[in-house]
Amino acid sequence: MPLYEYYCSGCQTKFDALRPSAQADAPIACEHCESKRTARVLSMFAMNVSGSGALSPAERRADSGGGCCGGSCGCGHSHN
Template sequence: MPLYEYLCRDCGMKFELLRGINQADEPAPCTQCGSHRTGRLISLFAAVSDGKIVAGPTGCTTCSSHTCAGCGLHG
């Protein structure tokens, strides 16, 4: 089962979850604050500073521009 990395948009917590591939883009509650405003990181490209994503593809795999209804990480 693959290990996925997630970032909480509320508290900046990064956490990892073992999930099935078909669950990878489902919302993952933050392990620290319980927020559901989290997004999956693509580790090789994401750059995080002070809990904010500053570069690279972020959020879910359907994020392609400034807005993504899938994960809400943008906008």
């Protein structure tokens, strides 16, 4: 289960939650103040923008291809 980062505008705090990817954008209560005024932080996207030079070319190739990502890759492999 992927770890997502959320930002609570109630107490202006970030917190992490492990959730199924299908529920990544579903409402979640803040773990600090239990407010529902939360929004998912796109930390992966931010990482790609600010850290584009962090990975070596080989690591970037491994990241973008090759591995079966679990259903959305369209490679035709069975994931069972």
